[in-house]
Amino acid sequence: xxxxxxxxxCLADKELxxxxxxxxxxxxxxxxxxxxxxxxxxxDAEEKTPVLSIDQAIAANSRLQPERKIERGEVDKTFKQSxxxxxxxxxxxxxxxxxxxxxxxxxxxxxxxELMVYSSTQHPSETQAIVSEVMGIPRNEITVETRRLGGAFxxxxxxxxxxxxxxxxxxxxxxxxxxxxxxxxxxxxxxxxRHPFQSDWKIAFDDN
Amino acid sequence: MKSYINFLYNGEPVHIDFEKEGLSPTTTLLNWxxxxxxxxxxxxxxxGDCGACTVVIAEAATDGKLKYNAVNSCxxxxxxxxxxxxxxxxxxxxETHNINDLHPVQKAxxxxxxxxxxxxxxxxxxxIFALYHTxxxxxxxxxxxxxxxxxCRCTGYDSIRKATKAALKENKxxxxxxxxxxxxxxxxxxxxxxLKIQVGDQLYLRxxxxxxxxxxxxxxxxxxxxxxxxDVALKQTKHFQRLxxxxxxxxxxxxxxxxxxxxxxxxxxxxxxxxxxGNVESVFPALYDILSVFASRQIRNVATMGGSLGSxxxxxxxxxLIMAMDGSIVFTGKSGKRTVKANEYLTGYRETVLNSxxxxxxxxxxxxQANETVKMYKVSKRTDMDISTLSAAFRxxxxxxxxxxxxxxxxxxxxMTLHAExxxxxxxxxxxxxxxxxxxxxxxxxxxxxxxxxxxxxxFRNIVTANLLKKFYEDSKEN
Ligand SMILES: Cc1cc2nc3c(=O)[nH]c(=O)nc-3n(C[C@H](O)[C@H](O)[C@H](O)COP(=O)(O)OP(=O)(O)OC[C@H]3O[C@@H](n4cnc5c(N)ncnc54)[C@H](O)[C@@H]3O)c2cc1C
Ligand code: FES
Ligand code: FES
Numbered sequence: 001x002x003x004x005x006x007x008x009x010c011l012a013d014k015e016l017x018x019x020x021x022x023x024x025x026x027x028x029x030x031x032x033x034x035x036x037x038x039x040x041x042x043x044d045a046e047e048k049t050p051v052l053s054i055d056q057a058i059a060a061n062s063r064l065q066p067e068r069k070i071e072r073g074e075v076d077k078t079f080k081q082s083x084x085x086x087x088x089x090x091x092x093x094x095x096x097x098x099x100x101x102x103x104x105x106x107x108x109x110x111x112x113x114e115l116m117v118y119s120s121t122q123h124p125s126e127t128q129a130i131v132s133e134v135m136g137i138p139r140n141e142i143t144v145e146t147r148r149l150g151g152a153f154x155x156x157x158x159x160x161x162x163x164x165x166x167x168x169x170x171x172x173x174x175x176x177x178x179x180x181x182x183x184x185x186x187x188x189x190x191x192x193x194r195h196p197f198q199s200d201w202k203i204a205f206d207d208n
Numbered sequence: 209m210k211s212y213i214n215f216l217y218n219g220e221p222v223h224i225d226f227e228k229e230g231l232s233p234t235t236t237l238l239n240w241x242x243x244x245x246x247x248x249x250x251x252x253x254x255x256g257d258c259g260a261c262t263v264v265i266a267e268a269a270t271d272g273k274l275k276y277n278a279v280n281s282c283x284x285x286x287x288x289x290x291x292x293x294x295x296x297x298x299x300x301x302x303e304t305h306n307i308n309d310l311h312p313v314q315k316a317x318x319x320x321x322x323x324x325x326x327x328x329x330x331x332x333x334x335x336i337f338a339l340y341h342t343x344x345x346x347x348x349x350x351x352x353x354x355x356x357x358x359x360c361r362c363t364g365y366d367s368i369r370k371a372t373k374a375a376l377k378e379n380k381x382x383x384x385x386x387x388x389x390x391x392x393x394x395x396x397x398x399x400x401x402x403l404k405i406q407v408g409d410q411l412y413l414r415x416x417x418x419x420x421x422x423x424x425x426x427x428x429x430x431x432x433x434x435x436x437x438x439d440v441a442l443k444q445t446k447h448f449q450r451l452x453x454x455x456x457x458x459x460x461x462x463x464x465x466x467x468x469x470x471x472x473x474x475x476x477x478x479x480x481x482x483x484x485x486g487n488v489e490s491v492f493p494a495l496y497d498i499l500s501v502f503a504s505r506q507i508r509n510v511a512t513m514g515g516s517l518g519s520x521x522x523x524x525x526x527x528x529l530i531m532a533m534d535g536s537i538v539f540t541g542k543s544g545k546r547t548v549k550a551n552e553y554l555t556g557y558r559e560t561v562l563n564s565x566x567x568x569x570x571x572x573x574x575x576x577q578a579n580e581t582v583k584m585y586k587v588s589k590r591t592d593m594d595i596s597t598l599s600a601a602f603r604x605x606x607x608x609x610x611x612x613x614x615x616x617x618x619x620x621x622x623x624m625t626l627h628a629e630x631x632x633x634x635x636x637x638x639x640x641x642x643x644x645x646x647x648x649x650x651x652x653x654x655x656x657x658x659x660x661x662x663x664x665x666x667x668f669r670n671i672v673t674a675n676l677l678k679k680f681y682e683d684s685k686e687n
Contacts, residue, residue: 035448100252100260100327100361151325151362184253185446 020189082204101150218299233412259358297330324362356592357504436510477514557623649674
């Protein structure tokens with residue numbers, strides 16, 4: 001799942017890629033109990049050198065996707081012939097959507113395989129498709145209902161799917177309705193937000 | 209001494225016996241509300257920053273009328289409600305689908321298109337409702353300041369401000385105006401007494417008299433003191449820490465006072481910051497200005513002078529000014545009161561000379577004299593509702609163009625609030641002119657060795673430290 005490339009797993013199993021990369025979910029009667037239970041999880045992992053900036057990622061050849069170029073004109077020829085060339089770089093920082101309502105979802109198990117999913121998603125049919133894939137059940141067993149949801153600005157197009165899938169897993173496992181509502185800190189850590197960008201630019205021009 | 213509280217919730221009486229119900233006394237008003245079906249109270253952050261959880265607390269004021277304060281329910285513990293009235297957005301008028309039956313504040317929100325997804329709206333409605341019941345001349349800056357503690361990500365603030373103005377202009381009597389006498393009577397009939405609540409291994413003490421508080425403090429040295437709880441509550445709501453024992457001073461009327469004596473202010477440690485702000489606009493503009501950018505109206509309505517001093521934070525926004533004015537802090541304990549100079553209060557990072565068996569009783573704050581210039585500046589990423597990156601308080605007296613004395617006190621530049629002593633010494637006796645100010649600025653750039661943190665780098669802090677003096681110099685020319 002995930003935006004554009006669908007390269008995010010439901011729960012991390014082999015590798016933890018970032019802070020907030022979720023590898024376990026816990027259900028309990030109260031929020032506090034669930035939180036305390038997560039503190040008891042022992043993680044057996046080996047540390048690797050993290051890649052923390054775009055420059056580091058380029059150096060380590062750890063790219064999200066191939067380099068992309070936007071070109072106009074006859075680039076190679078013009079750069080050779082032009083009198084003036086300017087070049088530089090600009091960076092756009094990452095952005096958090098900060099929808100006022102954090103990601104939340106309720107899943108109620110129904111008859112046999114049925115799941116009723118109340119999700120604060122901007123994309124109910126994708127939520128349905130992903131829950132179906134994660135649970136290995138046909139889509140027609142899953143009803144997704146989106147009631148009014150807090151302004152999301154794109155932040156609930158795909159990020160809500162993880163939460164819905166986790167709630168579905170827990171609902172199936174426990175046989176009980178499950179509600180997940182992320183705290184603000186968890187939401188900011190877990191969800192993808194808008195990536196930072198780094199763009200190199202080069203421009204050729206003559207005296208006119 | 210009792211272990212239960214009584215309050216009104218949207219006009220209905222509520223009785224909570226913590227021990228009988230096995231309910232933690234540090235349950236927040238937000239969580240209690242949502243768990244009891246009042247879903248109009250929203251959580252956006254659980255740390256007092258977004259205002260989605262805003263409700264109004266009304267109580268009888270000294271003038272015998274009801275006083276309405278907007279507060280953040282996400283960081284307010286239930287015992288603070290004893291004898292008070294909670295009002296939420298669903299409690300303004302009986303449920304209705306007819307726009308004409310809405311409360312004037314709600315109606316204005318609808319008519320001026322001041323809501324989109326609606327998640328922030330109940331909080332905004334309550335902040336505006338509090339203004340609706342707090343007569344004042346509301347212009348744009350005042351409305352902005354009162355709503356600085358409410359975030360909206362969808363609508364844009366212009367339509368919300370427009371709706372606020374429309375509602376305040378309408379100013380029709382509402383249910384709460386019409387029933388003030390009945391509500392006041394209902395509140396007066398609630399017997400309030402000291403609280404001692406023990407649920408499991410959690411202890412919550414809320415004395416009503418200062419001597420009782422001192423006694424409890426002696427018996428339970430492990431209990432963490434709270435007053436507004438706007439600082440301490442975050443340990444639980446944001447960091448999920450347990451608060452095993454609390455001593456809540458918010459019921460102590462004896463430390464809620466504000467007096468102007470000669471050239472001094474005597475302010476009780478239990479005085480809330482918004483009331484202080486309302487009292488100092490003309491007598492102490494620098495204090496008014498800093499309080500106006502101190503957190504938000506919701507926080508100031510509960511946060512106290514004692515809490516600001518007690519947290520002893522190096523980025524606390526009041527100590528720089530109190531130190532620059534050479535104010536004093538009065539402590540109280542078993543062996544009586546003692547007074548220390550604010551300049552001798554801090555001893556290190558969040559460490560003070562307050563003994564473990566003492567409480568902060570009050571502060572004594574000299575007022576600026578006619579021949580003094582006093583200013584305080586706060587540098588933060590946002591103007592409103594933000595924690596200081598650094599702050600500086602200046603106090604200057606000139607005679608015949610020369611510096612008689614100058615105090616420069618900086619917050620956020622070291623583990624504790626500090627005077628820029630070298631710079632002060634350098635300027636003493638010198639002409640107050642651009643040349644000397646620039647020389648001093650150079651000293652200031654290397655006076656402190658601040659941290660680099662999420663708020664800014666050390667270099668930025670050093671440059672701004674110097675620039676604030678230059679700003680003060682420019683501002684001092686206006687006096
Ligand atoms: C969203 C938000 C914004 C904020 N913005 C600002 C800001 O702009 N500037 C700023 O300076 N602070 C800010 N704060 C911090 C906090 O609100 C203030 O420090 C406030 O003054 C604390 O007052 P309180 O009564 O709520 O303190 P509490 O949380 O009740 O107590 C704070 C500390 O003081 C101690 N204490 C309280 N009363 C006494 C007493 N009488 N005797 C001895 N010790 C005592 C307590 O033990 C505790 O350690 C902000 C907090 C939040 C949540
Ligand atoms: S939930 Fe954000 S201020 Fe209370
Ligand atoms: S209307 Fe969506 S956050 Fe304000």
